[in-house]
Amino acid sequence: MARLESTSPGAAAPEPQRQAIATRALSRSELIQASLFFGASLLVAGVFVFTNQVITRLSDEITATSRVLARFCAQASFPAVRDPELGRILVQVISNVDFPIVISDTLSMPRAWRKLEVDESLVPDAAIDSLVEGRPIAPVIRARIERVRAAMARLDRLNPPIPMIRPVTGERLGSVHYGDPAVLERLRWMPYLSGGGMVVLLSLGVWGLAGIRRAERRTIWVGMARETAHQLGTPLSSLMGWIELLRAHASKPTADEVRMPRAELEETLGEMERDVERLTKVAQRFSHVGSAPDLALQDVRPVVRGAVDYVRRRLPQGEGEIVILERYQEVPPVNLGRELLAWAVENLLTNAVSAIERRPGRIEVVVEPGEGGKVHVIVTDNGRGMSPPEQRRAFEPGYTTKRRGWGLGLALARRAVEEYHRGRLYIRRSVPGEGTTLVIELPV
Numbered sequence: 001m002a003r004l005e006s007t008s009p010g011a012a013a014p015e016p017q018r019q020a021i022a023t024r025a026l027s028r029s030e031l032i033q034a035s036l037f038f039g040a041s042l043l044v045a046g047v048f049v050f051t052n053q054v055i056t057r058l059s060d061e062i063t064a065t066s067r068v069l070a071r072f073c074a075q076a077s078f079p080a081v082r083d084p085e086l087g088r089i090l091v092q093v094i095s096n097v098d099f100p101i102v103i104s105d106t107l108s109m110p111r112a113w114r115k116l117e118v119d120e121s122l123v124p125d126a127a128i129d130s131l132v133e134g135r136p137i138a139p140v141i142r143a144r145i146e147r148v149r150a151a152m153a154r155l156d157r158l159n160p161p162i163p164m165i166r167p168v169t170g171e172r173l174g175s176v177h178y179g180d181p182a183v184l185e186r187l188r189w190m191p192y193l194s195g196g197g198m199v200v201l202l203s204l205g206v207w208g209l210a211g212i213r214r215a216e217r218r219t220i221w222v223g224m225a226r227e228t229a230h231q232l233g234t235p236l237s238s239l240m241g242w243i244e245l246l247r248a249h250a251s252k253p254t255a256d257e258v259r260m261p262r263a264e265l266e267e268t269l270g271e272m273e274r275d276v277e278r279l280t281k282v283a284q285r286f287s288h289v290g291s292a293p294d295l296a297l298q299d300v301r302p303v304v305r306g307a308v309d310y311v312r313r314r315l316p317q318g319e320g321e322i323v324i325l326e327r328y329q330e331v332p333p334v335n336l337g338r339e340l341l342a343w344a345v346e347n348l349l350t351n352a353v354s355a356i357e358r359r360p361g362r363i364e365v366v367v368e369p370g371e372g373g374k375v376h377v378i379v380t381d382n383g384r385g386m387s388p389p390e391q392r393r394a395f396e397p398g399y400t401t402k403r404r405g406w407g408l409g410l411a412l413a414r415r416a417v418e419e420y421h422r423g424r425l426y427i428r429r430s431v432p433g434e435g436t437t438l439v440i441e442l443p444v
């Protein structure tokens with residue numbers, strides 16, 4: 001009896017191949033997390049760059065305005081500030097400034113200011129002159145002047161004061177002290193606030209995706225346990241039946257020797273051998289999940305034919321049976337892991353059988369060359385078909401439209417084809433009520 005070829009469960013894959021499998025094994029949720037992180041990083045970087053450009057431009061404009069104001073005051077000659085006409089002009093210029101500014105004399109005594117916590121109208125010029133000349137002034141006025149001078153010191157720590165120089169003589173008349181407008185201060189905090197918001201949103205997104213991944217893992221592990229029980233159940237039940245048959249012969253009240261017709265004995269041993277092979281095959285298939293298989297250049301047609309024969313032997317017989325038609329064309333050999341690819345084809349066939357609700361059922365399996373040096377394994381059924389939303393979720397672990405099922409067949413088949421064979425598994429066509437066509441595309 002011919003045995004199926006398979007890779008050894010304990011065989012170790014070459015390190016480069018194992019690394020390649022690990023690289024391709026990024027789950028969709030990990031890709032989404034990486035995309036979210038990359039997008040959020042770009043957005044935060046963009047906000048930083050844009051805000052810094054705005055802040056730099058506003059700072060340059062404020063510095064330019066302060067220099068113009070200092071030049072104007074120098075041209076006007078600071079002692080002439082007491083002139084009513086020039087005083088009105090200077091007050092009008094200062095009143096239009098939207099950032100903190102103080103104009104001081106050579107003694108660092110404030111003479112005019114804007115956007116400070118002390119209203120300029122509460123400090124008369126006469127009081128400042130009296131303070132400069134050493135004459136007594138009201139304590140309230142003195143406190144207000146000191147508060148303005150303290151504000152001058154804070155402005156000087158932010159920006160160096162701009163001296164007012166008379167153009168002709170070069171005489172120093174005073175200084176212009178200026179700060180940043182409130183809107184600029186708020187803009188400086190914007191990158192940090194937006195970055196913090198992005199971090200919070202990104203953390204929530206990663207937390208949500210991690211929850212989805214945990215749910216997927218739970219579904220996969222439960223489904224794998226069910227799938228293992230299902231895969232092992234059929235050959236184990238068959239073996240138990242053959243054991244009962246042998247026990248029945250052994251329990252006959254005859255001589256010490258157990259006699260059995262040769263044809264029946266050979267049939268029993270052959271069936272038991274096939275069941276043991278099936279158990280070995282199941283163990284080998286599950287041993288390949290999560291590890292890199294040894295791929296060998298071989299013909300895909302015997303693998304597909306073996307999977308079809310296995311499923312055909314387990315089809316329901318009788319009226320309204322399901323028929324599997326096969327068509328094999330000449331195709332070049334491909335690198336494949338025999339057991340995993342056979343498992344993928346069996347899953348597609350089993351999925352097609354369960355999708356057929358009306359009888360007679362028809363499944364067509366075609367192996368043909370594809371475009372661009374590919375080999376196609378095409379499985380078409382006349383089952384219930386899938387709607388567009390169902391097609392989008394067909395390969396998600398745990399998704400199923402059946403009353404009984406764990407939604408792992410197509411997910412495991414896609415993993416076997418795409419991650420281990422570097423191929424593709426996709427839905428070519430599916431129409432509700434007409435059927436579905438699935439394609440395994442393998443590179444040559």
